[in-house]
Amino acid sequence: MLKSTKSLLALLLVVGVLLAGCKGEEGATGTSGDEKVKITFWDENAGPERTPIWKELIERFEKENPNIEVEYVGIPNKSSKSKYDAAIAADDMPDVGSVQTSWLPEFSIRNALLPLDSYFEKSELKDLINKGAVEFNKDITQDGKLYGLPYTQNLDILWIRSDWFKEDGVKEPETWNDFFTAIEKMTDKEKQRYGYTIRGGAGGSFQLQRSMYAYSGIENYFDENGKATINDSKHVEFIEKYLANYKKFTPKSDITNGYKEMIAGFDTGVVAMVHHNIGSYGEHKKSLKDGQYKAIPLPKTEDGKYVAEGGNAINTAVFKTTKHPDAAWKFAEFINTAESQSYWNEQVGQIPTNSDVLKEEWVKNSHHIKVAFDVYDNPETILYQPPFYLPDYRSILDNIVDPGTQSVMSGDMTAQEFLDEWAKAIEDSQKQYDGVFKK
Numbered sequence: 001m002l003k004s005t006k007s008l009l010a011l012l013l014v015v016g017v018l019l020a021g022c023k024g025e026e027g028a029t030g031t032s033g034d035e036k037v038k039i040t041f042w043d044e045n046a047g048p049e050r051t052p053i054w055k056e057l058i059e060r061f062e063k064e065n066p067n068i069e070v071e072y073v074g075i076p077n078k079s080s081k082s083k084y085d086a087a088i089a090a091d092d093m094p095d096v097g098s099v100q101t102s103w104l105p106e107f108s109i110r111n112a113l114l115p116l117d118s119y120f121e122k123s124e125l126k127d128l129i130n131k132g133a134v135e136f137n138k139d140i141t142q143d144g145k146l147y148g149l150p151y152t153q154n155l156d157i158l159w160i161r162s163d164w165f166k167e168d169g170v171k172e173p174e175t176w177n178d179f180f181t182a183i184e185k186m187t188d189k190e191k192q193r194y195g196y197t198i199r200g201g202a203g204g205s206f207q208l209q210r211s212m213y214a215y216s217g218i219e220n221y222f223d224e225n226g227k228a229t230i231n232d233s234k235h236v237e238f239i240e241k242y243l244a245n246y247k248k249f250t251p252k253s254d255i256t257n258g259y260k261e262m263i264a265g266f267d268t269g270v271v272a273m274v275h276h277n278i279g280s281y282g283e284h285k286k287s288l289k290d291g292q293y294k295a296i297p298l299p300k301t302e303d304g305k306y307v308a309e310g311g312n313a314i315n316t317a318v319f320k321t322t323k324h325p326d327a328a329w330k331f332a333e334f335i336n337t338a339e340s341q342s343y344w345n346e347q348v349g350q351i352p353t354n355s356d357v358l359k360e361e362w363v364k365n366s367h368h369i370k371v372a373f374d375v376y377d378n379p380e381t382i383l384y385q386p387p388f389y390l391p392d393y394r395s396i397l398d399n400i401v402d403p404g405t406q407s408v409m410s411g412d413m414t415a416q417e418f419l420d421e422w423a424k425a426i427e428d429s430q431k432q433y434d435g436v437f438k439k
Contacts, residue, residue, distance in 0.1 A: 037324045038069040039095035039331060044084070044314075046074025049282055053347045061334045068327045078202050078258065081394065088112045093319035095328040101137060101311040104148050105389040108141045114318040115145040119329045125149075125336050130353040136311050140388040142437065148315025151336050152344065153351040154277045155308060155372040156210045159284060161186075161272045162294040164193075173273075176215050176299045180241060186272035187249040195249045197271040198242075200409050201258040205401035207275050209386070210298070210309050212238050217301035219382050221426075228426045231419035239408065239415035246409045255409050266293075277312070278368045281349025295368035297375050306375050310383040313353070390429045400425050 043054050051074045058070045073094065075083050081103065087093045088110055099107065107113050120126055120134075133150040141147060158173065165172055170186055173179040183195035199207050216234035223229055246254060251265060259276075266274040267287035275298070284293055300306055316332035318325060334340055338356035345352040346362050351372055363369055375381055387393055401422055407413035 036067050036069075037327050038071060039322070039324055039327050040071045040073060041331065042080075042084070042094040042097035043072065043074045044080035044098045044100065045077040047076065050348065053344055057335065057340055057343065060340070061331055064334070065327075065330060068324075068330065070331060081398075091321060093321045095322040095324060096316060096318050096332050099148050099315050099317040101140070101148065101150070101313050101315060102386070102388045102394050104137055104315070104317070105140050105142065106391040106394065107317070108143070108145070108147045109391055112320055113147040114320050114322070114325055114328075115143075115147060116149060116318060116329065116332070117146045119333070120146055120149065123333055125333060125354070128338070128354050128356060129336060130355070133311075133313050133353055136385075137313075137315065140311065140385075142389065148317040149332055149336055150313040150315045150353045151341055152279075152314050152348070153353055153372075154279050154312045154314075155351070155375060156207065156214075156275065156277045156312070157295045157297055157368070157371060157375075158299075159266060159274050159276060159280065159293060159295055161266075161269075161292060163292045164272050172296055173299050175302075176238075179273075179299045180245075182273065183245050183249045192270065194251055194265075194271045196245060196273045196275075197257065197262050197265045198246055198250050198254040198409070199257055199259070199262050199275070200246070200255040200406055201261070202398075202402060203259055204257075204405050205397040208239075208242075208401065208405055209397070211242065211275060213309070213384050214298045214307045215301065217303065217305055217307055217382070219307070219384055221384060221386055222430070226427075226430070228423040228430075230426060231416070231423040235419055236415050239419065243405070243408050243415070255406055277350075278372050279348055279350045281366075281368050282347060285349075295371045297371060304380065306378055306381040308375060308381060308383055310385045311388060387426065387430065390426070390433055392429050393426075396422070396425045396429065 041054075041058070043050065054072055054074070058072055061070060062068065084097070084103070084107070088107065093112060104113070129149065130153070133153060134146065137148050137150065138144050138146050160172060162172070164186060165182075168186065170182055171178055173182050186195035187193065198204070212235045215238040216232060218229050218232060218234065221229060229235070251257075251270065253261065257265070262274055263276065263280050263283055265271045267284060278295060281295075297306060298308070316335050318328040318332055322328045335344070336354060338354045341352040341354045342357045342360055342362075345357065349366070349368060351369055352358060352363065357363060404413065404418040404421060408415055408418050
């Protein structure tokens with residue numbers, strides 16, 4: 001597994017460097033204002049909740065821009081990265097797409113994206129979009145250019161059945177000790193209720209990593225000697241405590257549960273707590289009544305700090321093969337207007353990045369968004385930065401961390417062995433990156 005990851009890294013870096021000298025710069029081609037064009041937009045998290053939102057926005061855009069037709073292509077979240085990878089390999093990319101922040105460094109090195117700096121500088125959005133999120137996106141790319149414009153931000157939290165906690169007289173978790181105590185106390189197998197659900201299937205690596213750093217309070221992904229902090233003793237301690245709850249206080253099916261199953265467990269009254277982000281608000285709202293559930297921050301460290309992951313945003317990105325870069329940018333820009341961001345984020349329940357939207361009443365009245373702001377605005381909050389710039393960062397999470405988690409849950413691997421393998425993969429990747437870019 002590690003060998004294939006290394007090979008991918010090498011291929012990406014070599015291909016990316018070679019292609020970087022062959023492709024044109026941004027805005028090399030364009031469209032005249034009167035020309036009727038058709039562009040393709042890829043949604044990386046399609047489904048019954050979000051697809052209708054995008055279709056409504058596309059309809060609004062086409063009404064304002066009758067010379068631009070947008071073809072919507074919805075891709076389920078679990079297959080979206082591989083779909084983008086295949087498109088980039090085949091040089092058959094969409095004009096514009098919704099792209100996760102962790103993909104930006106790899107996609108830019110593979111020369112798949114159009115730098116948006118000059119477009120953004122001339123746009124009215126320049127002073128409205130969250131500066132921190134924009135700078136973060138530039139910082140994580142090799143050339144420091146802007147390849148994605150963030151239209152939404154997120155934060156990992158705990159969703160809890162507040163009505164059950166109240167009925168059972170259990171304290172809502174503020175510390176990790178509270179959290180582990182609550183998992184046990186909120187489990188009632190006679191009622192077929194579990195205290196928590198672990199995402200053991202696809203995508204579980206994100207929650208696991210964010211929980212580890214929130215527990216340990218470690219601020220940096222690498223220490224001063226360049227060693228990954230992944231297998232720090234505090235993380236070993238956390239994994240042992242956390243995954244020991246599997247089957248005792250969590251459902252047996254957790255070992256393969258992905259996002260859909262995990263959220264369904266909470267929304268159908270099987271589990272009392274789930275670690276996700278504020279973006280699942282829309283689904284909880286449909287299934288549960290006000291007063292039955294609430295959002296609370298991930299627990300604080302032993303010394304009372306919140307530790308969260310930086311760069312938790314989704315972006316509009318324009319792909320380099322587009323024949324209509326101006327039209328593609330126009331759509332990307334439209335999605336980031338106050339009106340569009342307000343509509344999208346209110347429906348989904350996430351944080352807008354356009355400062356004009358933050359003044360709106362729905363933002364001020366959303367409890368779960370207030371929780372996110374409380375964490376982000378807390379002067380004691382620490383934002384650690386994963387190495388998004390490593391081209392195989394995401395594949396390490398998907399191909400080493402997800403199956404490694406399942407191996408620990410099934411008893412085939414110890415927490416120490418699992419974290420050592422994870423740390424080695426990250427350190428090897430960093431060495432290759434440093435070698436290629438002569439760091």
